[in-house]
Amino acid sequence: MLTEPALTASPEDKAGHEVIIRMRGVRTVFGTRVIHNGVDLDVYRGEVLALVGGSGSGKSTLMREMIMLHSPDGGSVKLFDTELVGIGAREAQRLRRRLGVLFQQGALFSGMTVLQNTGMPLREHTRLDDVMIDALARVKIAQAGLPPEAAGLLPSELSGGMIKRAALARAMALDPEILFLDEPTSGLDPTSAGAFDELVLQLKDMLGLTVLMVTHDLDTLWRVADRVAVLGDGKLQGVDTMDALAKSTQPHIQEYFKGPRARRAREQ
Amino acid sequence: MSRQDSSQAEVEIKADTLACNGRWTVGDVARLRADMDEMALPDAPVVTIDGAAISAMDTTGAWLLLQFRQQLEADGRKVILAAFSAAHQRLLDYIAEERRAADKPTVRAPGKSWLEHWSSIVDDSIDFLAFVGECVLALLTAIRHPGRIRWRELLDDIYHTGVNALPIVGLLSFLMGVVIAYQGAVQLKTYGANIYVADLVGYSMLRELAPLLTAILICGRTGSAYAAKIGTMKVREEIAALQTIGVPPIELLVLPKLFALIIVMPLLSVYADILSVFGGMVMANAQLGIGFNAFLERLEEAITISTFMIGISKAPVFAAIIAIVGCYQGFKVEGSAESVGRHTTISVVQSIFMVIIVDAMFSILFSMLGI
Numbered sequence: 001m002l003t004e005p006a007l008t009a010s011p012e013d014k015a016g017h018e019v020i021i022r023m024r025g026v027r028t029v030f031g032t033r034v035i036h037n038g039v040d041l042d043v044y045r046g047e048v049l050a051l052v053g054g055s056g057s058g059k060s061t062l063m064r065e066m067i068m069l070h071s072p073d074g075g076s077v078k079l080f081d082t083e084l085v086g087i088g089a090r091e092a093q094r095l096r097r098r099l100g101v102l103f104q105q106g107a108l109f110s111g112m113t114v115l116q117n118t119g120m121p122l123r124e125h126t127r128l129d130d131v132m133i134d135a136l137a138r139v140k141i142a143q144a145g146l147p148p149e150a151a152g153l154l155p156s157e158l159s160g161g162m163i164k165r166a167a168l169a170r171a172m173a174l175d176p177e178i179l180f181l182d183e184p185t186s187g188l189d190p191t192s193a194g195a196f197d198e199l200v201l202q203l204k205d206m207l208g209l210t211v212l213m214v215t216h217d218l219d220t221l222w223r224v225a226d227r228v229a230v231l232g233d234g235k236l237q238g239v240d241t242m243d244a245l246a247k248s249t250q251p252h253i254q255e256y257f258k259g260p261r262a263r264r265a266r267e268q
Numbered sequence: 269m270s271r272q273d274s275s276q277a278e279v280e281i282k283a284d285t286l287a288c289n290g291r292w293t294v295g296d297v298a299r300l301r302a303d304m305d306e307m308a309l310p311d312a313p314v315v316t317i318d319g320a321a322i323s324a325m326d327t328t329g330a331w332l333l334l335q336f337r338q339q340l341e342a343d344g345r346k347v348i349l350a351a352f353s354a355a356h357q358r359l360l361d362y363i364a365e366e367r368r369a370a371d372k373p374t375v376r377a378p379g380k381s382w383l384e385h386w387s388s389i390v391d392d393s394i395d396f397l398a399f400v401g402e403c404v405l406a407l408l409t410a411i412r413h414p415g416r417i418r419w420r421e422l423l424d425d426i427y428h429t430g431v432n433a434l435p436i437v438g439l440l441s442f443l444m445g446v447v448i449a450y451q452g453a454v455q456l457k458t459y460g461a462n463i464y465v466a467d468l469v470g471y472s473m474l475r476e477l478a479p480l481l482t483a484i485l486i487c488g489r490t491g492s493a494y495a496a497k498i499g500t501m502k503v504r505e506e507i508a509a510l511q512t513i514g515v516p517p518i519e520l521l522v523l524p525k526l527f528a529l530i531i532v533m534p535l536l537s538v539y540a541d542i543l544s545v546f547g548g549m550v551m552a553n554a555q556l557g558i559g560f561n562a563f564l565e566r567l568e569e570a571i572t573i574s575t576f577m578i579g580i581s582k583a584p585v586f587a588a589i590i591a592i593v594g595c596y597q598g599f600k601v602e603g604s605a606e607s608v609g610r611h612t613t614i615s616v617v618q619s620i621f622m623v624i625i626v627d628a629m630f631s632i633l634f635s636m637l638g639i
Contacts, residue, residue, distance in 0.1 A: 097295075110604030127298040128328075136331055138370035139363060143327070148370055156603030175294050175326035206362050207327070208355075 017044040020080060020178060020210050021066055027074035028061055035061055037234035038075070043178075048204060048211040048224050049239075052256060053231030059214045060104075060182060062231065066212065067101055067180055068092050080177075097125055100176035104183045106167035108155040114141060114166045115151040121173040137173070144169035145199050161192035165199075172203070179203075181213035185220050197223045230256060276300070277322075277329060279336070284312035286336060289321035292329025301332060309336075315345050319352035330356075330363040399596045403526065406518045418524050425528030429490045433536060436489070437482055441473075441540035444481055445547025448472055453555040462556040466566035469548030474571060478540040479533075479579045480627055483586035486533065487619045491594035494525055495615035498598025499608040507599070517599075526591040533587035534580050541579065574639060582630055586623050593619040 021043035028036040035058035043049050051059045064070040065077055068084055077084040079095055087095075108117050119137035122128060128136075141151050144165040150158070158166060164184060171179060184200065185193035197220050204211055215221065221228055222242055229239040232252040238245060246257050276296045280287040286309070290296065309315075317337060322329075337347045352360065380388070410417050452468040498521055501507050510517050545567065552558040597615035601607045 111606035122294070122328075126294055128301060132301055132332075135370075136328055139327065139331055139366045142366040142369040154604070156607075172327075175328060206359065 017042075018046075019043070020045045021212070022078040022081075023062075023066075023075065024078075025075035026062070026065065026072045026077060028058060028065070028070075029073045034234055036072070039231070039234075039236050041229055041236055041239065043210065043212055045177075045210050046204075046208060047226040048200070048213065050221050050225035050228045051212065051214045051231060052216070052221065052228055054256075057231040058234070059231055063180055063182060063212065063214055067099055068096065097174055098177045099180065100171035100174065100178070101180045102164070102167050102171045102182060102184055104186060106155070106163040108158075108163060108166055108170070110155050113152050113154055114146070114158070114169070117155070117166060118151075118169045118173055121170065125174060137169070140169040140172050141166070143172060143203065145195070160187050161189075161196070164188065164196060168199070172207075175207065176209070178210045178212060181211065181215075183214055183216065185215065185217045190219075193217060193219070194223075200224055232256075275323060277332070279307070281308065281310055284310050284314060285316045285318055286310060286340075287318045287321065288333065289323070291323050292325040292333065294326055294328040297329055297332050304332075304336070309340055309343075313345060314348065315340050316348045316350050318350050319356055320350075322352070322356060325356045325359060327359070327363055330359050331367070333360065334364055334367060395600075396596055399599070400592060402518055403522055403592060403595075406516065406523055407526075410519070410523055416519065417527075418520060421520065421524035422527055425524050426532055428493075429486070429525075429528055430532035430536065433486065433489060433532075434539065437485055437536050437540055438543045440481060440485060441478060441544040442547040444477060445469055445473060445544035445549075446551045448477070448544075449548035449551035450555060453552065457556065462552075462558060463562065463566050464570075465548065465552045465556060465558065466563050467570040469545060469552075470567045470571040471575060473544040473548070474541050474579045475575050476579065476627075478544050479537040479582050479586065480623070482533065482536045482540045482583070483590065483623045484620055486529070486536070486587075487590050487616055487623065490529065491590040491619045492612050492616050494591065494594030495597040495601075495612045496608060498595055499601030499611055502599065502601045503603065503605070503608060522591070522595045525595060526588065529587040529591040530584045533583040537580055537583040541576070578630075578634060578639060582627065585626060585630075589622050589626060590619045593622065 019042045021041070023039055023041040026036050026039040026041075027034075039062065041062075051062060053059050061070060065072050065084075066079065068087070071085065075085075080098065082091065082095060084092075084095075108114070109120070112120070115134060115137050118140050119133045122133045122136060126133075138148065138151060142148065146162060146165050146169065150162060150166065155163060155166070168184075179200075181200070185196050188196060200211060200213075201224055203209060211224075213220075213225070225242060227239055228242055228245055230237040230245065230253050237250055237252040238248060240248070242257075245253055248254065248257070275291045277288070277290045277292045277300045279300065280289070317333065319325075319333070325333075337349070340347050349357070349360065449465055449469050452465050453462075456462055456464055456468070498507070501521075507517050507521075510520060549560055549563045552563055553560065594615045597611040597618070601611050
């Protein structure tokens, strides 16, 4: 949304950033495996924050905890200043309307066309008429950079890049304040991945979105992310801009950003 | 919600101005949109839309505002957007552009005509025959090279389709025996022909009902599972992966299931025979006062070994139908989760249909042979 007065005011940190998600001491355990052991993370309104880390470092799980798909075993997660641990069903439902999520595989409903997929959140959550919902869905589909013909297609008829765009159109349907992207460019060719990066930037500028993304794509990190949070060993190893992280001497961060691939991405 | 109600999107209509106020966001425009058509819009050659009092706007609100503009312009008026904040104006321009991009109507492919419908049924039947042919070829290969039979999968399938089905097949056969004996008892009692309840139960269950009942249960329980399993593998490209590794999917997925069911079904039918006769016995004892010994003696006189064999001989045929239809429908799955569901349903309906047709054909065949 474009205006300052959010439905619930969020706290500000020392530097004056409005904190939209605040995680403190988050602990996650799967069986005997400790995934997160005290993660502290603030996400500011209007920024693009990227979560990175090796496979199995719990990036996606941390994101699932922010969008109420998984409850942490300890600590606190605050979204728009509402505590998510032990939240009631009604309150959770109200918060979910303010989030948009793009899943890694798109997770489009396979029995519906792109138009129906995109219109579904509007149909479920508003009292708007079908004509307006269809028209709005078409606008979102255009926003996501899909041609108008794509509206009538089924997910099984789409290419990988189109699936991501259609899923983005659905995630944007309710004009969310925070957009969560799980590996938005994975499985795309470099051209489509680059175009998707630009699309995310454009939407963020236009609509004042806060974007939280999980990604492995170093080009995306350099191009899109305002700040990058590095997960490793169950803790946050550092949160900073790419430039600062690239200079870091922390072994976990170095390992991630000083490989030959990372250097090449930076030079571009 | 009351707080939001008070700030819903509204327009105030003056002589040549449309003054907007409130929150023009997705949750707050529904009422305005509903009232929009009955509104008397300003009737002046130049109309100003005043956005100074809009407190919030998102893409939905922008869309609706542009809809107002479109309606005014449609009646030949000139429209000026005035006093919008820079951010709102930017959003309006952006959405106006996307609206133009989205404005091209889409053409959905027309539905199938009846001719296409029938031709697709013919295509389907040819596909099915081709699949049966492939299975037979794979079967012949397997017989020539028994080393290539997947024993692990075979045993696994026998366990899942056979051992795990025992409780439900047993219970339903027992109840079927009870029902037949009960219905028969009422009739036979009036003639004083109580002891013939053994003939009734034995003949009907052993020859017809026990194998048929087992087959129908296995259709629902196992045929559908085959279709769903293979269908899901198809969606996840596991079938394609098998092909690239050089393992024929039919050899790995269909043959073990086919063999397992052909082995298991006759055994399940025997088991169903036993439990249904037991059910009949219990009922005969309770309703007609026929003891177990008397019942079994009569059964031995009434039922020949050929009656039993006729029933059992149908089981492997039913098994082959169920396994092949289930697997075939699994391979027909394309793309989506919905397709898995549809083909699973089709597999059950089709295999029950075919089992009953084949059962009828058996009856004709046996009567022609005079068995």
